[in-house]
Amino acid sequence: MRWSRKLVTLAGVDVYVHGSFVLLIALLAVGDLAVGRGVAATVRGTLLILAVFATVVLHELGHALAARGFGIRTRDITLLPIGGIARLERMPDKPGEQLLVAIAGPAVNVAIALLLLFVLLGLGGPVAMGALGHTGAPFLTQLMWINLSLAAFNLLPGFPMDGGRVLRALMAMHMEPERATQIAARVGQGMAVVFALVGLAYNPFLIVIAAFVWFGATAEHAMSTVKVALSGLSVRHAMITGFSTLSATEPLSQATSLTLAGFQQDFPVMDGTKLVGILTHGDLLVGLAEHGANAAVRQAMREDPEVASPADRLADTLSRMSIGGARILVVVEDGVVVGVVTAGRIRELMALEKTSRHGRMLDGMQLHLHHRK
Numbered sequence: 001m002r003w004s005r006k007l008v009t010l011a012g013v014d015v016y017v018h019g020s021f022v023l024l025i026a027l028l029a030v031g032d033l034a035v036g037r038g039v040a041a042t043v044r045g046t047l048l049i050l051a052v053f054a055t056v057v058l059h060e061l062g063h064a065l066a067a068r069g070f071g072i073r074t075r076d077i078t079l080l081p082i083g084g085i086a087r088l089e090r091m092p093d094k095p096g097e098q099l100l101v102a103i104a105g106p107a108v109n110v111a112i113a114l115l116l117l118f119v120l121l122g123l124g125g126p127v128a129m130g131a132l133g134h135t136g137a138p139f140l141t142q143l144m145w146i147n148l149s150l151a152a153f154n155l156l157p158g159f160p161m162d163g164g165r166v167l168r169a170l171m172a173m174h175m176e177p178e179r180a181t182q183i184a185a186r187v188g189q190g191m192a193v194v195f196a197l198v199g200l201a202y203n204p205f206l207i208v209i210a211a212f213v214w215f216g217a218t219a220e221h222a223m224s225t226v227k228v229a230l231s232g233l234s235v236r237h238a239m240i241t242g243f244s245t246l247s248a249t250e251p252l253s254q255a256t257s258l259t260l261a262g263f264q265q266d267f268p269v270m271d272g273t274k275l276v277g278i279l280t281h282g283d284l285l286v287g288l289a290e291h292g293a294n295a296a297v298r299q300a301m302r303e304d305p306e307v308a309s310p311a312d313r314l315a316d317t318l319s320r321m322s323i324g325g326a327r328i329l330v331v332v333e334d335g336v337v338v339g340v341v342t343a344g345r346i347r348e349l350m351a352l353e354k355t356s357r358h359g360r361m362l363d364g365m366q367l368h369l370h371h372r373k
Contacts, residue, residue: 004078013064013086014076015057024081025049048139052146053079055112059105059150060086063162066104070097075323087323090316091165095172102165109151116144158188160216181224188217227315229350235317236310238349239331239339245270246279246297253293255284266328268337269301275337277301280327307332308341318346 004016029046037045057077063086064074075087092098120140155163164184171180192214199206244258246267259265259281269277279287279301287300308317308329321329321343331339 007079010057010061010077011065013061013074016076016078018078018080020081044139048142051139051143052150053084055109055143055147055150056084058112059108059154060084062104062108063088063101066101067092070101072101089323090319095169095177098172099166099169102162102169105162106151106154109147109154113144113147113151116140116147120144156191157184158191158213158217159185159220160188160213164188164217164220178224178228182221185217185221185224188213188220192217223319226318226350230313230315230318230346233314233349234310235308235312235314235329235331235341238314238346239310239341240345241339243268243340245337247271248276248296248298248301250297251294252284252287252291252297252300255279255297256288256293259284266340266342268305268330268340269297270337273336275305275307275330275332277303278305278328278330305330309333310338314346314349317341318343321346 004018007015007017009015025046029042057079060077064077067074067088070092072092073089075089077084077086088101092101120138154161155166157163157167159165159168159181164187167187168177168180168184171183192210195206195210195213199208199210244262244264244267246255246258246269248269248271255267258267265281267279268275269279277298279297283300283302287295287297291299306320306326306329308320308331310331310333317329320326327342329341330337331341
């Protein structure tokens with residue numbers, strides 16, 4: 001994600017912090033000092049925020065490790081002012097597995113809260129929620145109740161919260177997954193409206209939460225529609241077999257010539273018969289500006305290109321491209337590059353499939369009417 005910097009690697013998952021998160025911490029600290037809270041109180045408040053976001057990272061790591069148990073890789077975790085995002089390559093197919101992955105995050109928050117409860121009881125500290133109303137409330141008491149609040153909020157039964165995924169998984173055990181997704185998305189949108197109305201009356205920050213929930217639920221609904229449109233299709237249906245490649249040692253001027261001569265803008269880069277990288281249109285422009293037209297393609301290409309198999313499900317492939325921000329995937333079969341697939345090509349195929357299915361539906365209706373005559 002742009003404007004992000006790597007913070008740490010936990011259990012093999014890279015954790016990034018977005019620049020806006022750092023800005024938020026700074027603004028809150030300056031705000032505390034401006035209203036005269038004092039240095040000690042400001043430092044304590046900042047440490048509490050950092051501790052909360054540390055538990056958010058653990059929450060997302062819970063999702064990542066649960067998904068790993070089902071063979072699903074997590075690209076990274078990014079800390080944002082609104083929380084954390086774990087970018088799983090895909091969600092499991094089976095509702096039971098979806099349920100476990102979804103509930104793993106809130107379970108981490110509950111586990112942290114229970115651990116803090118035992119510590120507080122051992123120390124003889126206050127554990128009642130009423131203690132949160134005092135600015136001098138014990139640090140661990142605040143952190144315990146915040147974790148319980150995070151778990152409760154995330155378990156609200158609507159997308160994009162974890163509770164929406166739990167609801168979808170439970171319903172998918174008894175109905176079509178796409179229908180279950182649509183219901184969970186609608187519930188999420190309904191919650192967004194409630195948050196917005198309450199926010200207008202009491203707390204404007206709830207309007208921000210409402211916007212996040214609304215757009216998240218809408219995105220889930222859109223992805224469900226895409227999965228329906230691409231159901232039964234594999235990468236083989238969408239891959240482009242008439243494509244050009246570049247040699248890693250060729251000059252960037254060759255990439256420019258190929259781009260101007262046809263419609264292809266992104267190129268697999270080869271070293272003999274071995275795939276070694278990808279050169280996107282953006283990479284080409286940057287390479288020309290920084291190195292010149294005579295520089296080798298190797299100097300501008302991206303290493304470790306995203307690859308797919310012809311047998312991969314097209315919906316999962318599009319999800320991977322969306323999550324990773326990839327413009328193009330190289331299709332490899334038995335170690336040989338056999339094609340490329342782009343998001344634009346998949347969208348074209350979706351439109352054709354939608355039109356084709358609509359035509360078949362109309363044909364069926366006409367046959368039905370003819371039969372009734």
